[in-house]
Amino acid sequence: MISLAESWLPVLVIATSLVTALCIFPLREDQVRLRSALNIFGATLKIVFVAIITIGFLDGRDYQSRLQFLPGLDIVFSVNPISLAFLGLSAVLWFVTTVYAIGYLENAEHRSRFFGFFSLCVTATMGIALAGNLFTFFIFYEMLTLATYPLVVHSGTWKAITAGRTYLLYTVGGGALMLLGIVWLQAIAGPVEFSTGGVLDHVAHRRAELIGIFVLLVTGLSVKAAIVPLHGWLPRAMVAPAPVSALLHAVAVVKAGAYGILRFIYDLFGIPLAASLNVLTPLAIMASVTIIYGSIRALMQTDLKRRLAFSTISQVSYIVLGAAIVGPLATTGAIAHLMHQGLMKITLFFCAGNFAETLDVHSVDQMNGIGRRMPITMGLFTIAAFGMIGAPPVAGFASKWYLGAGALAADQVWVVPVLVGSTMLNSAYFLPVVYAAWFKQPAVPWPDPDRRKRFETSSLLLVPCAVTGIASLLAGVFAGSRWSPLGLATQIAAELHDLWI
Amino acid sequence: MDLSLVPWLAIFTVPLASAFAVMLPGTRPIGLRVAPFAAMPALALAIVELGDSVLHAPWLLLGAEFGLGLVRQMFLFFTATIWFCAGIYSREYMRNDPELPRYWTYFLLTMTGNIGLIVSFDVSGFFCFFILMTFAGYGLIVHDGSSAARRAGKIYIIMAVIGEAMLLSGFLLLWQDASSLNIPDLVQAFDSSSYRNIAFGLILGGFGIKAGVIPLHIWLPLAHPVAPTPASAVLSGAMIKSGLLGWLLFLPLGSDEFKAWGPLFIFAGLVAALAAAGFGFLQRDPKTVLAYSSVSQMGLMSIGIGVALIEPNTWPFMAIVIVFYAAHHGFAKAAVFLGVGVAGLTSERTWQRLMITIGLAVPAFSLAGAPLTSGAAAKNALKDSLGIAPSFWEEFLTFMLPVAAVGTTLLMARFLKLTLVRASRTEEKVLPARLAIPWLVLVFLSASSAWILPWYFEIDGIPSSRTSSSYIWTGLWPVALGLLIYAVATSVARRGYGAGVRGIPPGDILAAVEWLIEQVMKPIRDRLAPGVKRRSRQIEAVWDAWDPRHTPWRMLIQSDVVLARFGTAGVLLLAVIGALLILIRG
Numbered sequence A: 001m002i003s004l005a006e007s008w009l010p011v012l013v014i015a016t017s018l019v020t021a022l023c024i025f026p027l028r029e030d031q032v033r034l035r036s037a038l039n040i041f042g043a044t045l046k047i048v049f050v051a052i053i054t055i056g057f058l059d060g061r062d063y064q065s066r067l068q069f070l071p072g073l074d075i076v077f078s079v080n081p082i083s084l085a086f087l088g089l090s091a092v093l094w095f096v097t098t099v100y101a102i103g104y105l106e107n108a109e110h111r112s113r114f115f116g117f118f119s120l121c122v123t124a125t126m127g128i129a130l131a132g133n134l135f136t137f138f139i140f141y142e143m144l145t146l147a148t149y150p151l152v153v154h155s156g157t158w159k160a161i162t163a164g165r166t167y168l169l170y171t172v173g174g175g176a177l178m179l180l181g182i183v184w185l186q187a188i189a190g191p192v193e194f195s196t197g198g199v200l201d202h203v204a205h206r207r208a209e210l211i212g213i214f215v216l217l218v219t220g221l222s223v224k225a226a227i228v229p230l231h232g233w234l235p236r237a238m239v240a241p242a243p244v245s246a247l248l249h250a251v252a253v254v255k256a257g258a259y260g261i262l263r264f265i266y267d268l269f270g271i272p273l274a275a276s277l278n279v280l281t282p283l284a285i286m287a288s289v290t291i292i293y294g295s296i297r298a299l300m301q302t303d304l305k306r307r308l309a310f311s312t313i314s315q316v317s318y319i320v321l322g323a324a325i326v327g328p329l330a331t332t333g334a335i336a337h338l339m340h341q342g343l344m345k346i347t348l349f350f351c352a353g354n355f356a357e358t359l360d361v362h363s364v365d366q367m368n369g370i371g372r373r374m375p376i377t378m379g380l381f382t383i384a385a386f387g388m389i390g391a392p393p394v395a396g397f398a399s400k401w402y403l404g405a406g407a408l409a410a411d412q413v414w415v416v417p418v419l420v421g422s423t424m425l426n427s428a429y430f431l432p433v434v435y436a437a438w439f440k441q442p443a444v445p446w447p448d449p450d451r452r453k454r455f456e457t458s459s460l461l462l463v464p465c466a467v468t469g470i471a472s473l474l475a476g477v478f479a480g481s482r483w484s485p486l487g488l489a490t491q492i493a494a495e496l497h498d499l500w501i
Numbered sequence B: 001m002d003l004s005l006v007p008w009l010a011i012f013t014v015p016l017a018s019a020f021a022v023m024l025p026g027t028r029p030i031g032l033r034v035a036p037f038a039a040m041p042a043l044a045l046a047i048v049e050l051g052d053s054v055l056h057a058p059w060l061l062l063g064a065e066f067g068l069g070l071v072r073q074m075f076l077f078f079t080a081t082i083w084f085c086a087g088i089y090s091r092e093y094m095r096n097d098p099e100l101p102r103y104w105t106y107f108l109l110t111m112t113g114n115i116g117l118i119v120s121f122d123v124s125g126f127f128c129f130f131i132l133m134t135f136a137g138y139g140l141i142v143h144d145g146s147s148a149a150r151r152a153g154k155i156y157i158i159m160a161v162i163g164e165a166m167l168l169s170g171f172l173l174l175w176q177d178a179s180s181l182n183i184p185d186l187v188q189a190f191d192s193s194s195y196r197n198i199a200f201g202l203i204l205g206g207f208g209i210k211a212g213v214i215p216l217h218i219w220l221p222l223a224h225p226v227a228p229t230p231a232s233a234v235l236s237g238a239m240i241k242s243g244l245l246g247w248l249l250f251l252p253l254g255s256d257e258f259k260a261w262g263p264l265f266i267f268a269g270l271v272a273a274l275a276a277a278g279f280g281f282l283q284r285d286p287k288t289v290l291a292y293s294s295v296s297q298m299g300l301m302s303i304g305i306g307v308a309l310i311e312p313n314t315w316p317f318m319a320i321v322i323v324f325y326a327a328h329h330g331f332a333k334a335a336v337f338l339g340v341g342v343a344g345l346t347s348e349r350t351w352q353r354l355m356i357t358i359g360l361a362v363p364a365f366s367l368a369g370a371p372l373t374s375g376a377a378a379k380n381a382l383k384d385s386l387g388i389a390p391s392f393w394e395e396f397l398t399f400m401l402p403v404a405a406v407g408t409t410l411l412m413a414r415f416l417k418l419t420l421v422r423a424s425r426t427e428e429k430v431l432p433a434r435l436a437i438p439w440l441v442l443v444f445l446s447a448s449s450a451w452i453l454p455w456y457f458e459i460d461g462i463p464s465s466r467t468s469s470s471y472i473w474t475g476l477w478p479v480a481l482g483l484l485i486y487a488v489a490t491s492v493a494r495r496g497y498g499a500g501v502r503g504i505p506p507g508d509i510l511a512a513v514e515w516l517i518e519q520v521m522k523p524i525r526d527r528l529a530p531g532v533k534r535r536s537r538q539i540e541a542v543w544d545a546w547d548p549r550h551t552p553w554r555m556l557i558q559s560d561v562v563l564a565r566f567g568t569a570g571v572l573l574l575a576v577i578g579a580l581l582i583l584i585r586g
Helices: A004-024 A032-058 A081-104 A111-130 A134-152 A158-189 A207-225 A233-239 A242-250 A253-269 A271-276 A280-300 A304-324 A328-359 A375-389 A395-409 A415-439 A459-477 A485-497 B003-023 B025-037 B040-047 B069-093 B100-119 B123-141 B147-175 B183-191 B196-211 B220-226 B229-250 B261-281 B286-310 B312-343 B350-368 B374-387 B392-423 B433-456 B469-494 B509-545 B554-565 B569-585
Strands: A064-070 A073-078 B054-057 B064-067
Touching: A004 A032, A004 A064, A004 A073, A004 A081, A004 A111, A032 A081, A032 A111, A073 A111, A073 A134, A081 A111, A081 A242, A081 A253, A081 A328, A081 A459, A081 A485, A111 A134, A111 A242, A111 A253, A134 A158, A134 A242, A134 A253, A158 A207, A158 A233, A207 A253, A207 A304, A233 A242, A233 A304, A242 A253, A242 A304, A242 A328, A253 A271, A253 A304, A253 A328, A280 A304, A280 A415, A304 A328, A304 A395, A304 A415, A328 A375, A328 A395, A328 A459, A328 A485, A375 A395, A375 A415, A375 A459, A395 A415, A395 A459, A395 A485, A395 B123, A395 B147, A415 B147, B003 B025, B003 B040, B003 B054, B003 B100, B025 B069, B025 B100, B040 B069, B064 B123, B069 B100, B069 B229, B069 B312, B069 B433, B100 B123, B100 B229, B123 B147, B123 B183, B123 B229, B147 B183, B147 B196, B147 B220, B183 B196, B183 B229, B196 B229, B196 B261, B196 B286, B220 B229, B220 B286, B229 B286, B229 B312, B261 B286, B261 B392, B286 B312, B286 B374, B286 B392, B312 B350, B312 B374, B312 B392, B312 B433, B350 B374, B350 B392, B350 B433, B350 B469, B374 B392, B374 B433, B374 B469, B392 B469
Parallel strands: none
Antiparallel strands: A064 A073, B054 B064
């Protein structure tokens, strides 16, 4: 029997950001304090709810909310191990990004619109995280598309509008493919809800159709997960303000795609069925191509945010790769990287935002000697960059290690050169930046720091960055602990594969 | 937390914390005061006997384990000593450096890595510290910012990244068949792994880059000399040995299934010992000569590993001999490097000049293996351990080792000449005691390690006290021959012969490697790349010109563009969602 609290908590988690959005839209531009207070309050409340759910779930409680949408078509929110990982990540990073955004947009225009859609975007992400069936997943997936669009075009420049258009074209198209897959699946399997281990065994004999459905669903998700060749929108969407890019790349859009692939493989098809359909190896190959392609393209970029965008394309595919390899180690790697990549990439984008906001530095070429003027930001950037390369003790090493080990355990030796190649490419595009920042002399001396500010830049920009940067370091240093992202991922993977490693 | 972990954590958290203290302006004065002494906890741990216990910290990294054992303890002893002396030396030597905080930051981080990897008993810890040492070491190499330093740094980092990639793949391949991340367990996996030889090759190469094995040594003669003098001392004295330690810990030495790899080690080691002596002799910078000498000496140590692979029954003893050799070389090499800095500040006082000359000559002759030095003891120990398993290799190496000693003598003669000549040109008046003392400590250790180490660590079989005439003779003739060749070679060169070979730059075959890469890259850069760039620009141009308004998406796109213009549109969207929710509830 599910108690009242247990049936309402998932809805409450979603409602915190929805209500925040509703309250923020009507606010006047100059009601800064009220808006900020609302934002922080909503974000804090969400963290509290997510914490309650996490603790309860680990205690063995079940959380499920069911709302009838149409007869036979329910909106279901439920908590399962993978959703917990994504939920926790989103809740924490939303809070951090909200603080950052308040600092970043201090004197910008249309802040009510921005923060309103920002909260809506998180609502959608939460909905995706908690979706208990395909229908719910789809609703929120589409809502995410629509809620993110105004954020991408926020600046209103021609470039932003074009980028937004591209973004919509891709994602709406992807959504349409997914809808097709969902309807098809509904037709052959009836209404199905996500459940650990897969729920399609009763139609397992209709192989051809299932393969078709898998391809449709995963292609739809691949758009948001930015898998080559469906990645075109992502680098263009870089015109968005830094906090949006940070959230887009670390939690919301790209992660939603990757998370969807994880859910569909583990909780819809189930590993044995997905493996028997022979769809996973092609997916692993697509992911590997994306990993290498993204890294090579990142190498060619001189704009810092664009370089980071291509790096995201590459890094998110690690998650997909881990999902596409059968075995508990690879699953651990995928789920851990879901969280690790979020922490590291959001740090990198925060840092890029700090450089742009404080010193108007946008290009890698302008970063000579920036470590002297902004040592804290650059220090955090360095930590996150080494994490992306996969150097211990930063978090990225742990996930890379498990992915590699998982691939070998599944006899997919070819994955190791992919991972190692990506490591070397990552070094090739991150290390020169780190070198220039710390060792080169700036072409012109940096402007003097603002006397009114205590640190090298506004503390609203610096603190969120420090929190995520240090978290990505601690996640790696204490990876062996039960409560680290890796520790949680290990437990989740063990449950999914029903065995302890 | 287990309290017994505290000393283990202290030995790398002290340098780590000092590094952070130096980094932050607020704590910098304290940090700078503590920094020179940061190696003390490690030194204390190496001196205090702690037994063979292994401590687990499962929450740390992927499950860290710490422990020592004889091999690691000896390693920690000489490594920590060199770091400690270099730290004290730096305090005076770097005093007026404009980038002092940066120097100390990288110095301390590198120290953290170098010390931490020695006490790590698991792969994740070892790899983590190894990488920290490698990347932080870069900061030491490029410290002075000259173009030579930048070039050295670039080649160093490229080779380092290749090395890390090799190690990562090697470890991963082994871990498949290992029961845990514990290093001995990982090495056990060599027995069953189907990728055993690939893993062997990867680990050999990955650590080989650090150890400067030919032809992976190309970064070393560039990088070691350009660093500030105390940093050169730790690079060549201590850090280079971490590659050797990697081999000792991660290779299945003592197993008789990898005999085929033995000759490769011996061959590579011999080539290194001889070729590096030749290349080094032609250098003009005393520190470059010393870097080549390191390559040459590491070659001798890899010969030991090769022998152990071919004759596994020499193994447990050979490990001790190799570490003993490494310790001797570490002390002597650090002493000569620090001596270069001391000689640069020659005093007017005769007794100080005499002291400098002797202080440079003692470790130099020890490296050459002159009789009654620690170097002779180390070389004899290596030779004796070959005798455990008499074979073709024993005879071969009994012949080759003295040849290598002739090479080292040449190098050392060249080094002394260059240093002392350069010294006489400087104008400093006094030799500061803060510079002299850490250097003299290392000089003393380089002279006496053959007696101190076997006594303190209770090793039997190191022939330190053998002074019989045959031992003196085997030590003496290569040195004498080397000096003779040196005299002949310099007099020939003075007459203007052999000018062609003297143009060999540091890094020797690096020039050839770069030429090869250039030949491969040039057509790509000149022909292929512009085409690809043009084509991709064309595609992007077509894409940007394409207007979705002329497509069936028009309605959708326009409606959303319109939506974006109005902030209130969000309210509308929310109203719809709100209505939906109410419907659902009903």
